[in-house]
Amino acid sequence: MPAPDTPAPALPGCSDCELRALCLPAGLSRHTLARLASIVAAPRPVPRGQALFRTGQPLRSLYAVRSGSFKTCLGHAPAHHQVTGFPMAGDLLGLDGIGSAHHSVDAIALAPSQVCAIPYLQLAELAHESRELQRQLHRSLSREIVRDHGVMRMLGGMRADERLAAFLLDLTRQLQARGRPAAPLVLRMTRAELGSHLGLKLETVSRSFSRLQDDGLLAVRQRRIRILDAEGLARLAGGAAA
Amino acid sequence: MPAPDTPAPALPGCSDCELRALCLPAGLSRHTLARLASIVAAPRPVPRGQALFRTGQPLRSLYAVRSGSFKTCLGHAPAHHQVTGFPMAGDLLGLDGIGSAHHSVDAIALAPSQVCAIPYLQLAELAHESRELQRQLHRSLSREIVRDHGVMRMLGGMRADERLAAFLLDLTRQLQARGRPAAPLVLRMTRAELGSHLGLKLETVSRSFSRLQDDGLLAVRQRRIRILDAEGLARLAGGAAA
DNA sequence: CGCGAGCTTGATGCCGATCAATGCATGTGG
DNA sequence: CCACATGCATTGATCGGCATCAAGCTCGCG
Numbered sequence: 001m002p003a004p005d006t007p008a009p010a011l012p013g014c015s016d017c018e019l020r021a022l023c024l025p026a027g028l029s030r031h032t033l034a035r036l037a038s039i040v041a042a043p044r045p046v047p048r049g050q051a052l053f054r055t056g057q058p059l060r061s062l063y064a065v066r067s068g069s070f071k072t073c074l075g076h077a078p079a080h081h082q083v084t085g086f087p088m089a090g091d092l093l094g095l096d097g098i099g100s101a102h103h104s105v106d107a108i109a110l111a112p113s114q115v116c117a118i119p120y121l122q123l124a125e126l127a128h129e130s131r132e133l134q135r136q137l138h139r140s141l142s143r144e145i146v147r148d149h150g151v152m153r154m155l156g157g158m159r160a161d162e163r164l165a166a167f168l169l170d171l172t173r174q175l176q177a178r179g180r181p182a183a184p185l186v187l188r189m190t191r192a193e194l195g196s197h198l199g200l201k202l203e204t205v206s207r208s209f210s211r212l213q214d215d216g217l218l219a220v221r222q223r224r225i226r227i228l229d230a231e232g233l234a235r236l237a238g239g240a241a242a
Numbered sequence: 243m244p245a246p247d248t249p250a251p252a253l254p255g256c257s258d259c260e261l262r263a264l265c266l267p268a269g270l271s272r273h274t275l276a277r278l279a280s281i282v283a284a285p286r287p288v289p290r291g292q293a294l295f296r297t298g299q300p301l302r303s304l305y306a307v308r309s310g311s312f313k314t315c316l317g318h319a320p321a322h323h324q325v326t327g328f329p330m331a332g333d334l335l336g337l338d339g340i341g342s343a344h345h346s347v348d349a350i351a352l353a354p355s356q357v358c359a360i361p362y363l364q365l366a367e368l369a370h371e372s373r374e375l376q377r378q379l380h381r382s383l384s385r386e387i388v389r390d391h392g393v394m395r396m397l398g399g400m401r402a403d404e405r406l407a408a409f410l411l412d413l414t415r416q417l418q419a420r421g422r423p424a425a426p427l428v429l430r431m432t433r434a435e436l437g438s439h440l441g442l443k444l445e446t447v448s449r450s451f452s453r454l455q456d457d458g459l460l461a462v463r464q465r466r467i468r469i470l471d472a473e474g475l476a477r478l479a480g481g482a483a484a
Numbered sequence: 485c486g487c488g489a490g491c492t493t494g495a496t497g498c499c500g501a502t503c504a505a506t507g508c509a510t511g512t513g514g
Numbered sequence: 515c516c517a518c519a520t521g522c523a524t525t526g527a528t529c530g531g532c533a534t535c536a537a538g539c540t541c542g543c544g
Contacts (some may be wrong), residue, residue: 004542016301026537031527039458041342042532064529074391074394074395075395076407080399080413082394082395082398082399084391084394095384095387096384096387096388096391097384098381098383098384099381099382099383099384099385099387100384100385100388101381104388104391105391106333113444122375124376124377124380125373127376128370128373128376131366131367131370134366134369134370134376137339137380138340138366138379139341140384141337141340141341141380141384141387142321142337142338142339142341142342142344142383143341144387145337145338145341145383145386145387145390146338146341146342146346148387148390148391148394149326149346149347149390150268151315151394152326152390152393152397153316153317153324153393155394155397155398156324156397156440156441157322157324157441159499159500160499160500163264172347175457184525190521190522191524192522196538197398198396198398199397199399200500200501201500201501201502201503202522202523203500203523203524203525204499204500204501204503205523206523206524206525207500207525209523209524209526216282222508222509222522222523231253242381248529297513368506401531401532401533402531403536432489432490432491433490433491433492442533443532443533443534444490444491445493445533445534446489446531446532446533448491448492448493448494449493449532451492452492452493464490464491464540473500480532
């Protein structure tokens, strides 16, 4: 069932997507890429604040983020949101739902975004035929695990300022890896959402920002952050973890 | 290179393993099962305290735990161990290493254990031929992500007693799922290791045990734990998360 | 029997949660 | 164009939970 409101559903697809080197298609041959493109739906907009999917819904597709950014949170519970991550362009959403065939988090757009739906069954079928695609899928899944381990390290062993420093460095690294401007870092999430991800209350996040600023490591202006001393941040973040 | 000290290297393999319903082979056809068994090495013993693999080593095999139990920890750092999990019989180790082709944790045996090595390249090749095996692999990877999310929830949003309660309930559930005696719960890890997993210091773990015992939820005798009021524990653990 | 690793318990201090107020931006209606 | 409302961020004061430091205690083992 094609989206009724998009003008031209027959878009060029993955082959021309500027994200193809970072997304699932990374390293795929032209042939496989074309086949993948044939099952990927045309990019679909997700307005800010809207859920791409919710906990418990049956998993039909994985979603590649084409633009914008999201938060993924645990907990049907009203108040006890726990943000597990902030996926952005190039990330794959829904991997956690494969095991149970149902999504295990809510995915909420933090900004107007675009996603490409990839029907999971067709993807699995294609991966069955293509070693390279299979390998890519494994990589994506495995990397998600490693990423989660990083969060566990933050939550388990670091104090407030260290967590924030580690998060900012990680965010910068991710933006750089995507060849995006990381110089004036612009946060897409509120202090509360950030706090939920870091295991802190929003007041503590705010205080940590202020402290890092006072120490000359950051320049903070609302959600616009400039890193003044990356090495200092790394010393903070690494001091506890390394 | 076959293990030099095992008497009969030509063992029956997965088809007769009593864990096959819980392990990777779950749900595989006889044919696929046989092919899988043909690439899985004979069970290899890992003495208590020894590393099955260490952070940074190239990933050659995944390991299915056949008996015993392990801890997986982050951090090359000497003191700053962070335990990400306690895999036991039926679990698959090494999944986190697929993405980078190198292990991202240390896997240490907490008790004398046995593991079946599964060469990853051969496994991937086999998964390429068998849809069902591919599906199983995806499931294992995805479940690992979901499991990590559970840990993140503990670390991010719960206090000491709640974390411990959640951990004990989860452990019980896992043992039950494997049809193992979960009645007198026997912990394989020290208080310090448990603390490292829960993001607490060992003294706090000890105090939490005492508190839960005083409240009539547990009977604690060293590492032998008896759950007296599972529902009470669930209220504690769920009260913060749900 | 005595040693030592691991566990328990106590006393104290610090970090982050909580409660509460103020500040600052954006947006809306008069 | 300004006045006000609203959502988000900052800052302060106080409190509680966990870390830390420091003894004892238990059990297994040589």
